[in-house]
Amino acid sequence: xxxxxxxxxxxxxxxxxxxxxxxxxxxxxxxxxxxxxxxxxxxxxxxxxxxxxxxxxxxxxxxxxxxxxxxxxxxxxxxxx
Numbered sequence: 914x915x916x917x918x919x920x921x922x923x924x925x926x927x928x929x930x931x932x933x934x935x936x937x938x939x940x941x942x943x944x945x946x947x948x949x950x951x952x953x954x955x956x957x958x959x960x961x962x963x964x965x966x967x968x969x970x971x972x973x974x975x976x977x978x979x980x981x982x983x984x985x986x987x988x989x990x991x992x993x994x
Contacts, residue, residue: 929942
């Protein structure tokens with residue numbers, strides 16, 4: 914599966930041609946982003962589920978570097994006194 918991400922470089926006709934065969938690129942280029950989501954929706958969900966399962970099986974953890982104390986200091990105006 915190839916993905917085109919919604920970044921500045923994807924807003925050109927050439928972006929689809931770099932990722933897809935010409936026939937498919939023409940078809941997708943003329944569709945809306947909603948059509949693309951419908952086209953990829955299930956595949957993306959399945960891929961994310963596989964990634965999540967692999968991370969869960971590996972007991973992956975996150976090393977947070979932004980502590981609560983640092984967050985409160987940096988975002989003090991958002992916290993009520």
